[in-house]
Amino acid sequence: MLISLGLLLLCQLLGEALVHALGVPLPGPVIGMALLLVLLLMRDQLTPVLPHEVGDGTLEKTSTGLLANLSLMFIPAGVGVVQRLDLVVSHGPAILVALIFSTAIALLAGVAVFRLLARLVGEAT
Amino acid sequence: MSQSDFALWVYLSRTPLLWLTLTIFVYVLADRISAKLNRNPLANPVLHSVWVIGLILSFTHTPYRTYFEGAQFVHFMLGPATVALAVPLYAHRRTVMRVLLPMIGALAAGAIAAMVSAVLIAKVLGVPHDVLISLAPKSVTVGVAMGIAERTGGDPSLAAVLVLMTGAIGAIIVTPLMNAVRVRDMRARGFALGVAAHGIGTARAFQVDIMAGTFSGIGMGLNGLLTPILVPVFLPLLLG
Structure with missing residues (x-):
């Protein structure tokens, strides 16, 4: 759970950093989403180096939980x-x-x- | 209120804890009611939480700044939640890849239709020039829209208000509108909603159908990339 949340934040951080470094007018979290997608696509190859949590469904559970409460975050x-x-x-x-x-x-x-x-x-x- | 009650209130009303707790409980209540009413679009939990909390703040003379000190913890989660959209996108990647072309077409159509029709309708109705500039990016997520408004000479705060109103409108009208035109394809419904009504639309989509939510998230993300390019191109033509 904590690693999953950390991973989401890390992707967002890298996204924000990329956007600012390149000076492009794009939303950092959207770039973060693309980065996480790339990571998921490469997950099977990366299994030996990734934390257990990324492969055992916890990342999915954490993300689905967040998205189920997306409405709350707009309040x-x-x-x-x-x-x-x-x-x-x-x-x-x-x-x-x-x-x-x-x-x-x-x-x-x-x-x-x-x-x-x-x-x-x-x-x- | 006795003196000690008042002192307690003064203490609590200044802590982030009170406003964070209030935000969560008002939302939980609004969401329960929405679920009880079978997700009736008019029972939109965001809309109703917002006015209830707004009333509480105005009755208690609480400045927004004080409220936001607590509520920011919830607000902050928007970023990680956007990143989390990669998970359903990955889970449904085969379905998504099969409709790549329809998505690209719908993205262009929805983004251009939203911007052009909003600016033209408002222009015909006599809305002043400087407001039209802030209206153009109304379909993208709030942070992006504010950035666009700033660069094109609009008012970022006004743009934010228009964006959130658009999201609420999209979340409310989408179900009756799609049922009226008999579109049952949740991929098409979700995607068009994400393009037209960003995250508030996506939040609605996730409450109705996981496939609609997934496609809405993709639509929102892609429009966040497209509209910043479109607005500076279209705006001079529309205002001219």
Whole structure:
């Protein structure tokens, strides 16, 4: 459990370090995710040098546990937003209308193209 | 409140412990209610926890800064949780690889549709120019959107508000919208949600279906890479 958490933090740290060192405008945690994915893909080759916990399902359990509570982690930022709603309210309902419609349009565009191309590659369900 | 009760309150309200505990328990309660209501989109646990805690802070005259000293421990876990997305991605890698092309197409379509439609609708409705700049990156995760707003001359705080509102809207409308257009493919639903509504959408997806959550996480991650490139290209065209 502790090693798994440490490994997640280490990947994030390396991701942040890479982003800052290269000066690229990318999110460090996303790079960290890519690094962990690479590690998982190479896990079988690396088994002798990796801690036991990485291979016995603990890393999976820790990660799944974190992701099951992803909602919780947005609450502190969300509470901050409630206090700055004045920024949006001062512009009336126009922004809310734009947000609702653009989100619906983006969702529909996304699934439409996904389904179309899935059919093309023979992956439609 | 007696004098000693008040002293206790003053002491506790200044410790991170109180606000961290409150955040977790309000969330647990909101999540229980959401589960009891079969994950009805309107019972979104993030949305309801946020206003309940906001009310408690305003009743107790607690500044956000004090609250955040406790809540930051939860907030901090967003980073490691994003890294943890690699685990379901790895577990479903074969399914993911089979739909690589649909994902790339849906990423481009969703990211461009979100940005273009938001800016154009707001522009038509008379939203001022400087607000439109902060609106463009609204579909990516909050840290990235704030960085984009900063570089393009927008207001990072406003961008953060718009991002979180977008996430909540996406999490609420996705289920009824997808049911209405009869899309049952959880890969498509999840992926489009992650692209359009970042982490709050992904949190919703994980509560509904593990496959939807996995694909939502990929969509969110990929859009975090694409939108920083798109906004500086599209913004001058949209504002012009």
